[in-house]
Amino acid sequence: MRLQVATRHAIFSVLELAAQPHRQMSAVDIAEKYAISPNHLAKVLRTLGREGIVDASRGVGGGYRFVGNPKRLTLFDIIAIFEPIGPTTGGFEAGDDTSEGQALRLVMNEIEDTARATLSSITIDTMLKIARRSKGASIETVIRKAAGQ
Amino acid sequence: MAEEQHFTIRPACAADIEPIIRLDAAVTTTPKPAYWEALFKDCQSRRKQHFLLVAVKDDVLLGFIAGEIRAWEFGSPPCGWVFAIAVDPNTRLSGMGADLFQAICDAFRRAGITKVRTMVARDAQLVMSFFRAQGMMAGPFVELEKDLDE
Structure with a gap:
């Protein structure tokens, strides 16, 4: 499963801001750490602001602040703001009216149900704990762990 | 959020069974x-x-946790399984669930166990989030099932 760029930016921003909820951070500060475009990130932060997840203040010393509940806000909540997610309920696709098409849909729905359950169960607070545990691990180790090896 | 609670965690005794039955019935219906x-x-x-x-x-009695050590089921070396946890709804967010989980993990560790597992219904978001918050991640097994009247 690959997340869209805006979704990844949103998750990184929320994690960065939630890690230090009393601190205001600028889009540039966050963009630098994750090597992403500050302009694109600013758009993402505005969307998060409209959703009541971050609060923006202007002027000197201004920036963004996390105002959500880290023990309740889940990865699923954030992803759902930026991209469609969930069982394959979209429109009719060629082959859907065959038994093979229905079998394929059944299997794809099983995968998506599992993904949804996983994303719905991981809160921002839990993500921060996972990030702390991953600190110092090489990217190869993280990929191997993610692949269950 | 509930206030900070001060509670004791200990092995269940015979007198605890009735309150366990009541709490479980209240939580699971x-x-x-x-x-x-x-x-x-x-x-x-x-x-x-x-x-x-x-x-x-x-x-x-405001909470309980149940588990056991299982060896070589599905080819797995001995590991601890948590198969039930319940906390009185009015006591939630006090850290009792986390302390119960830690207590049973400590019991597993004392028995030489280094891995703990559980199984949660996919739609039980609250329970799943709880175990995730304790550091649990998806394991190497997938649960499969089949209707026997097919």
Whole structure:
């Protein structure tokens, strides 16, 4: 499963801001750490602001602040703001009216149900704990762990 | 959010079974007294493999956790399984669930176990989030099932 760029930016921003909820951070500060475009990130932060997840203040010393509940806000909540997610309920696709098409849909729905359950169960607070545990691990180790090896 | 609670965690005794049955029935809406009575007997007869711990405050049982050490099921080396946890709804967010989980993990560690597992319904978001918050991640097994009347 690959997340869209805006979704990844949103998750990184929320994690960065939630890690230090009393601190205001600028889009540039966050963009630098994750090597992403500050302009694109600013758009993402505005969307998060409209959703009541971050609060923006202007002027000197201004920036963004996390105002959500880290023990309740889940990865699923954030992803759902930026991209469609969930069982394959979209429109009719060629082959859907065959038994093979229905079998394929059944299997794809099983995968998506599992993904949804996983994303719905991981809160921002839990993500921060996972990030702390991953600190110092090489990217190869993280990929191997993610692949269950 | 509930206030900070001060409670004791200890192995269940016979007098705890009735309150465990009541708390479980309140949380799951499915009373199963015979199950809990049998589980308590198992814990008494196999104290090093079966664990039923309770959280008590002012002599009132407010939470419990149950688990056991299973060896070589599905080819897995011995590991601890948590198969039930419940906390009185008015006591939630006090850290009792986390302390119960830590207590049973400590019991597994003392028995030489280095891995703990559980199984959660996919749509039980609250329970799944709880175990995730304790550091649990997806394991190497996938649960499969089949309707036998197919």
